[in-house]
Amino acid sequence: MNRLLFIIFTIIFLLLLNSDYIPILGNITQKCYANPKISFELNGNSYKYRGNYLQKGLMMTYDGKSLVGGALGFGVPVIREKGQHYFSSKGAILDSDYSMAKNFLIDTKMYKDNNDEWKFAKCDKLVGSITVKYTILNNRIRILADLSAIGIDYDDVVMYNEQSGNSFPVYMGSSLSYINNQNFGWSTINNNCSEMFLDDVGYFLTDNKNIGFGVPCRNGAKLVRSRSDSGYYNHSGLHLVVTNGSKMFYYTIYYETPQNSTKNWWEAIEKSHPLSKSKGK
Numbered sequence: 001m002n003r004l005l006f007i008i009f010t011i012i013f014l015l016l017l018n019s020d021y022i023p024i025l026g027n028i029t030q031k032c033y034a035n036p037k038i039s040f041e042l043n044g045n046s047y048k049y050r051g052n053y054l055q056k057g058l059m060m061t062y063d064g065k066s067l068v069g070g071a072l073g074f075g076v077p078v079i080r081e082k083g084q085h086y087f088s089s090k091g092a093i094l095d096s097d098y099s100m101a102k103n104f105l106i107d108t109k110m111y112k113d114n115n116d117e118w119k120f121a122k123c124d125k126l127v128g129s130i131t132v133k134y135t136i137l138n139n140r141i142r143i144l145a146d147l148s149a150i151g152i153d154y155d156d157v158v159m160y161n162e163q164s165g166n167s168f169p170v171y172m173g174s175s176l177s178y179i180n181n182q183n184f185g186w187s188t189i190n191n192n193c194s195e196m197f198l199d200d201v202g203y204f205l206t207d208n209k210n211i212g213f214g215v216p217c218r219n220g221a222k223l224v225r226s227r228s229d230s231g232y233y234n235h236s237g238l239h240l241v242v243t244n245g246s247k248m249f250y251y252t253i254y255y256e257t258p259q260n261s262t263k264n265w266w267e268a269i270e271k272s273h274p275l276s277k278s279k280g281k
Helices: 002-017 262-272
Strands: 029-033 038-043 046-049 052-055 059-062 073-081 084-095 100-112 118-122 128-136 140-146 156-163 170-172 178-180 184-190 202-205 212-215 222-228 235-243 248-256
Touching (some): 038 100, 038 128, 052 084, 052 100, 059 073, 073 100, 140 156, 156 212, 156 248, 202 222, 202 235, 212 235, 235 248
Antiparallel strands (some): 029 038, 038 059, 046 052, 084 100, 100 118, 100 128, 128 140, 156 235, 170 178, 202 212, 212 248, 222 235
16 A cells, blocks of 8 residues: 555656646645745645635735734635535645645535525535635735636636735725725626726725725736625625636735835826726826
8 A cells, every 4th residue: 555655656756847826735824025025935735714614815914913814814715606615625835936835625616505694515526626826026916727627617707815804904095085983795896807097996904004906907807806804705806706717827916014105005096007096097
C-alpha cells in the first residue's frame, strides 16, 4: 500500500511539474503585506459559514486585527445553477508567479428546503474546480478566475468579495454620500457592466473611514451589493455575477489605506478606467 501511494504521488508530482502551478502540500497560510498596516492572508482551511464549513478567499487584516469575521473574503467563486448554489469546502494553495493562488474544489450545494430555508449538502460528485489568482499591489488587488474546469451547464458564477459587516459598516456610492450601519439584501448596482460608470462602483468603509474596499464594474458582469451585521452571515459584500460562457474572468478590488484619501482612491478608479464617467454628465 505504501509503495502504491508513493507511485501515485510521484505521478501527480511529475504531472504538476509540467503545469503552471504546484500545490503547496500541508496546511499553510500565505500572507502578503500591502503596507506596514494592511496584510492579506490565504489558506486551505475550512471555516464555519451558515452552519457549514467552507473555503475562504483573501482575508484582510489591519494592524494585526482580522477584518473578515464570518464573511467569505475576497475572490471566492460560487456556481449557480437552477436555483442551487455550489460552494467549495476543500481547497489547495498553489505556488505561482502571482502573489497568491488557490484552487477551489466545488463540492457543496446550498438550496432552499420545503420551508424556504437555506440548507447545505455535500454533492454526490465534484461539480468542478476554479483556480483564482490574486496579485496584491499598492492600493488594489487584481483577481483572475479560471472558469474552464466547471463540470455542469451552470447559469452563472458569483465572485464573492466580502469582509465582516462589523468591520465595514459604512457604504458609499459614487456621489460620496454615506449610508451608515444599514443592512440590505442583494441589490444590483449595475445589471450589465458593459461600460464602466463611476455611478456603478460600490465601496465599504470602516467607522472612522480610514480604510475600505471598493469594486468597480468589469467585463460585462453584474455588480451587486449586500450587507448584514447580525447572525451567522455577518458581512459587507460587493459581488460580481459572471454569466456562463466566460472561461477567464478578471477584475480589480481597490482598498484604501490610512495614507490615502477617498478622493485619491476615486482618482485611481478614474485613471484605471479611461472610459469611466458619471451618468448624466
